[in-house]
Amino acid sequence: MAFRRGGHRRTMPTAQSASPPAQSGSPSAGPSHVHSPSSPPSDAGPSNAPSPPQPSQLQSPNPSIQSTTDTRPVVVPHGDSFENSVSIIRQINRIVNNHWGGTSLTYTSTPGPTKDLWWSEFKRAFTWDPAHELEIKRIFLKKCGDHIRHTLNHAKTRNKKPPCITDENWTRILGVWETEESKQKSHQNKTNQSYNSGDSSATYAGGSINIEEHTRRLTQEMGKEPLFIETFTRTFQKKDKTWSGDRARAMKEKYEEAELAQRNSSASEGSEPSVGNDLNIWLEVTGGSKGGRILGLGSLSRTHRVPATSSSSSTQPAMRAQIDNLTEEVSHLKGIINQRDEEMREMRRQQTEEMREMRRQQELIMKHFQLGSAPSQLPDVPDDAGEDDDS
Incomplete structure (x- = not known):
């Protein structure tokens, strides 16, 4: 840089010329921002350029396809219930209580959207083998219906509204129970229970556990x-x-x-x-x-x-004896049937003979009357034929 002062021209060193050239590997050398494509960057100091992402830091643009571990409990069907069913049935009961409100008295009468919501909540809480889908859903529907029935029966016995039923629906349910049809059904159920209860029955004593x-x-x-x-x-x-x-x-x-x-x-x-x-x-x-x-x-x-x-x-000898007795009874009955068939055939044969005899007699009688009433085949004799001969 040059300027004039007092008629003289002075030249000032520029910042670039004032600074000595940085030596490679010098501690004072600053970071180089220009690198040759063929040469790696200098290790002299930290670089402001972002480091390339590591493979573990790479993320998929679609979170739904990320490989995550499913922590939901696995459900396995077993008969009319599930393996380790206690916790599963408790969760089903909670699902029904949260989205039921007493809008229906049975699972069948529950609105379709409510059923779909129950099933969706269940699928969100558990997982299972897709091959068991239909069987698990069948058991799930049965457990939902069982919970509704048990909840209503318990509420009716105690005459107390369950927390999961709204006031409006509880009033409606009480009205349904007061109908004549519901009273008759309740009386019939009590009659059946009294018939099946007592010392002559075998009552389940396992509590709430199946x-x-x-x-x-x-x-x-x-x-x-x-x-x-x-x-x-x-x-x-x-x-x-x-x-x-x-x-x-x-x-x-x-x-x-x-x-x-x-x-x-x-x-x-x-x-x-x-x-x-x-x-x-x-x-x-x-x-x-x-x-x-x-x-x-x-x-x-x-x-x-x-x-x-x-x-x-x-039990095989006893069953063989029963089979032999039944076979003997069947043979005896067949003998009786055959004897009666023979008697019936004999009766029909006798009736046939009697009918034939009656027909012959009838034909003889008809023939006799036909001959008596038929005109004589002899020539007519005049009335005076006898007198002429006497004279």
Whole structure:
């Protein structure tokens, strides 16, 4: 830079010329902002240029496809319930309470949008194998209906509005219960309960926990799957070790007798009891499957396929005797039917002969009358023919 002062020209060094050139590797050298494409940047000092992103820092523009771990509990269907069903059923009850309000008295009469909302909330809380989708939804719908029924029955017994029902809907429900149709239905239900209750019944004594959960807990306690009678004892025997009814006690005694007979039969034949013998004995004790349900198994009834011919080796002789008796009765009835058929054929034959005889007699009578009334075939004789001859 040059300027004039007092007629003289002076030259001032510029900032660039005043500063000595930076040496490579010098501590005082500043960062270089221009780099050759072929040479890496200097390691002399920190660089203001952003560092390239690491692979772990790369994010997908669509958050929905990021690989995340699903922490929702996995639901597995088991009979008419779920495995580890206690926490799952409690969550279902909460879902129904949060979005029901008492707008319906049954699951069937619940509005469609409310049902869809329940199902959506359930899917948000749990996950499952897609192959089990239909079975899980069937059980879910059943549990929703069960909760509505139990809530209303409990409220009706206590005559107290549940917190999950609005005041408006509670007033409407009370009006429905006062109708004649509802009173008749309630009376019929009480009659059925009184008929099935008492010492002659087998009342469930497992509390709010279903049979499936009791079976799971027994399996953990025993280290193996319990027998049917062990689960039955757990769920139909009271805490004081008394039975919930005479029928329950009788089933226990009958099971022990059938099991002893099966063991004796296996010992005499020199064979070991088969895996399905416990089911066969239980079917014998309970009378088999009725409407797809087996007494004492509850929701586990669907997990056991009842064979077409389910009989243990201890019951085969008795069944053979029954079959022989039935065969003999059928043969006797066939003999009676054949005898009556023969008698009927003989009666028809006699009637046919009588009809033929009557027809012959009728023909003779008709022939006799026809001859008597028919004109004579002889020539007519004049009245005076006899007189002329006499003369």
